[in-house]
Amino acid sequence: MDVDLIQVVNKLQETFTAIGGDSVDLPQIVVVGSQSAGKSSVLETIVGRDFLPRGSGIITRRPLVLQLIHTPSAKDQAKQSLKPSPRSYDLSDDHAPDMSRGGSNGSSLGGGRTNTYEEYGEFLHLDKRFTDFNEIRREIENETFRVAGQNKGVSKLPIHLKIYSPNVLNLTLVDLPGLTKIPVGDQPSDIERQIRNLVTDYVSKPNCIILAVSPANVDLANSDSLKLARTVDPQGRRTVGVLTKLDLMDQGTHALDILTGRVYPLKLGFIGVVNRSQQDINGNVSMLAARRAEEEFFRSHAAYKNIAHRCGTKYLAKTLNQVLMSHIRDKLPDMKARLNTLMGQTQQELAAFGDTTFLGDQHRGSLVLKLMTQFARDFVASIDGTTFDISTKELCGGARIYYIFQDVFGHALTSINPTHNLTVQDIRTAIRNSTGPRPSLFVPEAAFELLIKPQIKLLEPPSLRCVELVYEELMKICHNCTSSELQRFPRLHAQLIEVVSELLRERLGPTSEYVQSLIAIQAAYINTNHPAFVHDSANIAREQREAQARKQVAILPSSSRRKGSFDDQGDVSNDLSDDDADNSGNSRSLTVNGVGKTGGARDKKERAASTGDGRPHSASAPDGRGHHTIGHASAGGYANGANAAGGAKDTFLNYFFGGASGLPVGGVGPSSGLGGYHTPAPHAHSPRLPEYSTSREHKPNAMSGRTGLEGNSAAYDMKSLDKHLEATPISSAEYALSDREELETTLIRSLIASYFSIVRLSIQDLVPKAIMHLLVNFSRESVQNRLVASLYKETLFEELLYEDEGLTSERKRVKQLLDAYREAFNTLSEVTFKPAGSA
């Protein structure tokens, strides 16, 4: 054969051992046998040198992986120098020692030769060439002690020893501790199990050839090695039987039947050997002499002389070489397939460490740029939900932002109680305060505003928290943007995170401020004309009025009930321009416009009368203020003064009470009280604001169009009311609410709830938009530029591209592994391509 497979396998074995990988199950011969069966003797005779530790008890306590490497002798080298140099592994059978030749020229297998320069040993754990085989023995002993300790314990960690010699065949042999039964000396009690496990580990590998050593002077039925071999190789396909101590068999007995395979079936057969006895060893009988004696033994033995050519150490070595060779050949396809798989896996593993095209100083800039672009892309992709490795187990990235908006924020907002912290007392106090020194007749709008503002502020904390949560989420996304390539550069990674974090931090302030201002904006102007509020308040008013009406029915004669006070409520489709002036107070706010409508409808009916009465209208300034005390106001001046703080707004609620003229304010007569309140100002007097398109929305105009005339009319109406109010002992109601107060507070509560939910909806809508715009999208869009601006600096490259040492060495290891696999694969490919005959 052209390629020495064993040499190839040896090389692979060495490579894989060096890189710490045993993923390829390489063919090797493993020597097993009970203690003192003669394992070490067999190995030594195969090598032809004394080099294994000797002594009583357990000697071999660590696996010894022994690679025998045939080197050309000086003579061969001289011949070789005339030929083109072969590839390192390209040793053909021609180069393998011819044992007979080696033996006949006196240089093989025997000890005591002088050409030691051709023979030497090397340990994998030591960078040293051993030419003295006694030293090898000592090193084995020391190395055994070092790892397995002094106490006769056993270690799985193998010792690797290579023996280069022109007198050996290329073989890989593993010497293992002998199988024992009983712990001796200070051996652990489970020594038998320990050794058995260790041996089983080796022999159970399908690529292992078992050299089962049994002493011939012990019944084969008691052979531990054969027993163990059978458990892993029941058909005896990869077990070679070795019978030692044939010379020690009882006189008249022989092992011919065993050696010819008639006793125990092994496909690879039994080979008998005679090693040196202890006496020989003690007497320094040389290896050479021992081999000659062995040959002589078989040749002259009556039972064995016919099979002498198939007996002895020399034959054993050759057989093992062939067996190993053909075994390797058989396993080549498997090994190649396995290598192929490993190469793929390792390639992938290596790729995970990043692109190697960017290695080297000249590529540092490109590498930094590439990594930061990748980082920015990951960040954006994570937000957009376009990452490849989207989790199916938990929400991540942008989806979490949506979750924050929708669930967390949404829930936080809806769980706010619009009248949180707003007691009846608070409301009453607010009403009283906002009425100022005036007697409280109608609920001033100022009280509503006073009360709703702090409630609106309740929306601020959850809104700000929402900003924070999204900010935190973006921080998390940024921290999760990593690849194994980036992990190689921990400083760059940290810097990328830092720059993005800084960007996010910068955006946190403006976003929070904006969101804060959204709330402030809502609190800045209470738009009671909001169509939704108008609608709600109409309903609230209706309910209130109905409730009140029911009450009134009970306490007032039916004739005193003002017609239209309650029954006109459905009449909301009235032309609102009709009411706009008359509702001056209530129509000031669209909120109450619904009410206004009802009132307006009602007022229409009453208006003719009241205007017909020719009552003077307030002459207050057309700034919209003069009229707000509609329903109040004994005089326009009073009204204006009293409501200066609340502006024109404070009377919008009066409508309710105006409508409910039958409130226990008592004296408000059906014709005078609310009639006056609703006394319309002529449209012509109303300065108009831009009109809404809906009829309902005309009302703000009506409000803004309030005139002094209205004030006057209010004043007119208020006289009787005031009287009544004066008669009402307010102080007595310090702790108990009067009916009217109860009504007021209930009403204000309802209106607060209504208005609050309108604002809440708006905030719920605007805050996420603001966060997306100011924080998420901004960061998303500027991340790449920011990274480049901050980190793409020649001076920083070195620092940024500092590699993590652990990862670098891991990467190196994987790279070496891949190289080894590749080399091995190529080697094996070449083997296969050789013509069959050449192998």
Ligand SMILES: Nc1nc2c(ncn2[C@@H]2O[C@H](COP(=O)(O)OP(=O)(O)OP(=O)(O)O)[C@@H](O)[C@H]2O)c(=O)[nH]1
């Ligand atoms: N007469 C004779 N003695 C042998 C033969 N083989 C081995 N011995 C002797 O048997 C004893 C044990 O041999 P080893 O080679 O040390 O046995 P081992 O199996 O390696 O022993 P451990 O490594 O301790 O398990 C030694 O004294 C050898 O000299 C043989 O074929 N004939």
